[in-house]
Each structure stands twice: as C-alpha cells, then as structure tokens.
Amino acid sequence: MSVHKAESKKITTHTLQEMKRSSEKIAMLTAYDFTMAKIFDQAGIDVLLVGDSASNVMAGHETTLPITLDQMIYHAASVVRGVQRALVVVDMPFGSYQGNSSEALRSAIRIMKESGGHAVKMEGGSEIKESIARILTAGVPVMGHLGLTPQSIYKFGTYTVRAKEEDEANKLIEDAQILEETGCFALVLEKIPASLAKKVAENIEIPVIGIGAGPYVDGQVLVAHDMLGINKEFKPRFLRRYADLNHLMTEAIFHYVSDVKGQQFPNLDECY
Ligand code: KIV
Numbered sequence: 001m002s003v004h005k006a007e008s009k010k011i012t013t014h015t016l017q018e019m020k021r022s023s024e025k026i027a028m029l030t031a032y033d034f035t036m037a038k039i040f041d042q043a044g045i046d047v048l049l050v051g052d053s054a055s056n057v058m059a060g061h062e063t064t065l066p067i068t069l070d071q072m073i074y075h076a077a078s079v080v081r082g083v084q085r086a087l088v089v090v091d092m093p094f095g096s097y098q099g100n101s102s103e104a105l106r107s108a109i110r111i112m113k114e115s116g117g118h119a120v121k122m123e124g125g126s127e128i129k130e131s132i133a134r135i136l137t138a139g140v141p142v143m144g145h146l147g148l149t150p151q152s153i154y155k156f157g158t159y160t161v162r163a164k165e166e167d168e169a170n171k172l173i174e175d176a177q178i179l180e181e182t183g184c185f186a187l188v189l190e191k192i193p194a195s196l197a198k199k200v201a202e203n204i205e206i207p208v209i210g211i212g213a214g215p216y217v218d219g220q221v222l223v224a225h226d227m228l229g230i231n232k233e234f235k236p237r238f239l240r241r242y243a244d245l246n247h248l249m250t251e252a253i254f255h256y257v258s259d260v261k262g263q264q265f266p267n268l269d270e271c272y
Contacts, residue, residue, distance in 0.1 A: 011046050011087040013119060013141045013185040019046075019218070020207040026186075026219025028089075028209055029227070032058050032075045036224060037082030045086050047209075049221060050076040050117065052091040052151070057225045064150045065094045069107055072096075076115035089143050090117040094151040097122055097131050104131035108140045121188065123149035125175025129182050136183045144179035146172050147213065148191035161212070163192045173200060180204045188221060189213040191238070212238035 009015075019026055028047035031037040032054045040048060054075050055067035069092075076090040090111050097104035108120050119141035122128055132142050148162045156162070163169045172192065179187055186207040189197050194214020201208040201217045210217040222239065225231045229244040259265035 008085060010085055013087065016047070016087070016186055016207045016219075017205075020205070026207055026209055028219055028221035029224045030054075030057075030221070031079045031082075031224060034078045034082040037079040037086075037088075040224065041083045041086045046219070047221075048079055048083060048086045048088050049121065050079050050088065050090045050115075051223065052093050053223050055093075057223065057231065063153055065153075067093045069093055069096045069110060073111060073114045076111060076117045080116040087119065088117045089119045089121050090115060091121045097128065101131040101134040104128070105134045105138060108135040108142075109138060112140055119143055119185065121145055123151045125171070126178050129178055132179070132182050132184065141185045142183070144176075144184040144187040145190065146175050146179070146187065146192075147189045150190075159191070161191050161193065163196055169193075169196050172196065173203065176200045176204055176208075180206050189217065191236075212236060 016026055026046050027044075028049055029040055029045050030051040030053055031040055031048040032050060037048055050072065052064040052067050052072065054072070055061045055064045058075070059067065059071075061067070072090060072093050076088065080088050092104070092107055092111065096107035104122075111117055111120055120135065121143040122132060123145040125144075125146055132144075135142055148156070148159065150159075153159065163172045169192075173196075176187060176189075184206060186209060187200075187204070189200060189208055189210050191212035194216060197208065197210050197213035198216035207218040209219040209221050211221045223231075226234050226239050227242050229241045229246050230249070232246045256265065
C-alpha cells in the first residue's frame, strides 16, 4: 500500500487559491476528533472540515440542526490539536448566524478564539451576504456552501439533487458570484448536476469544492465516516467507499468479546 507522504508546508486559504490557478485538485474530508484528524493530516489531506454533519455522525441526530455552537467548538478544538499541515474549516451551526450580522460575527469570533480553527463555513447565498461581509472585516476567512444545504432540509423537504430546474440553477450561479464578490475564499457545492458545477467553477476564480457535484470542480469533499465505510447505511450515488471499516471493526470486536469470554485475553505477556 502506498501512503501519500504529506509535505510539511501549512495549507492556507492562499494555497488553495494557488492550487486552483495551477489546476491542482484540493482534497478535503470531514473530521470531528483529534485522533482521526491526526491520521488524515499525516496522510496528506489539504483541508479538514469540522462539519456540522457531526450532528448526524457523532451524535446520532437525524439532521444537522440540533448541534450547538459549543459542541462545534469542542469538535473543532479537538481537530486543531491533531493537525500540523491541513487548513481547518469549521461549520457555523444552524442558529448561530442567521439572525443578524452581529450574531454571526460573535459566533465566528467564538469559533476562532476558542477552537483555533483557521476559517468558517456558512450555508447560503445573497441572504447571508451581510453577515459574511461583517465576519470578513474581522479577518476571519469564510467558505461558502450552496446547492443542497442541509441546514435548510425542512425547507427543501428531501435530500435529492438541487438546482435541476433553470430558476434554481440561475439563482445558484448568481449566489456563487455574490459569495466571490463578498470575499469568500472558496465555495462548497453539494449535490447539484455536474454540468452546473462545471459552469460555476469556470465562472468564478475562487476554488469550488464539490460533494456530489461531479469531477469538473477544483476539489472534492466527503464525509470521512462514509468514505471509510464506518457508516454503512448512507449510500448516495456520489459516495465512493475507500474502505470497509465497519466490517473490520465488527470483526475485531467479535474477536475481543470471544477472547475475553474464553479467557484468552489477557495472556501472561499482557500482565504486570
Ligand atoms: O457538514 C458537512 O459534513 C458538510 C459537507 C457535507 C460539505 O458540510
């Protein structure tokens, strides 16, 4: 097995923009804890997203809505402690920025101060433009997120592909331009047609990172627990599984239980 040897130079928002200019693809994954973040960082990941998908993956909620700002800060601080090279982007959770731009700024500052993260991510377009601008004035880099935005799941009603219709596609193109003009350093596009994602990536200069948005963008992001096959229930078409850790872990636990019950563990070498 060949393991990518991580270069030690820290990734910054500028590195990502340089990567787009030189057509080097950006590899991004979610991380929610110290141990996983350390493994991913040492394997050469460019960006770690402390996603509010922690609400589903770590806490077992059905949606991303319940996770709190305090909980996001706890996950983000754990990730930051495991990272030497990757850029750590932290999702602003539902309810921490939609009220007004002062609330948004306060939340972003708490994330940066208390977690040590390097940037924040926010879902939405023109409707959160003011909040993004206010956060940027405080020196906090912002990553945008358009397409399927899970914090709006009760508005959408389903997790199906977004922006298949012309009106929604046009609004998305316009929003991407607004986010670039406002000063976002990068943009996530989730679950939209590949042709639309291509158009957006070609029309704006900031890096576009896709999840279920096809190959014609500047980078890819996946939820780590899905691509590692820890979580087996979630099987969207866009997901490629790179391992079956669920199977490996289940086998290991079976073996351990059987050893304990059969008094095969610990043996004499494993005692003091
Ligand atoms: O929270 C998350 O994991 C995300 C990714 C799906 C982009 O926002």
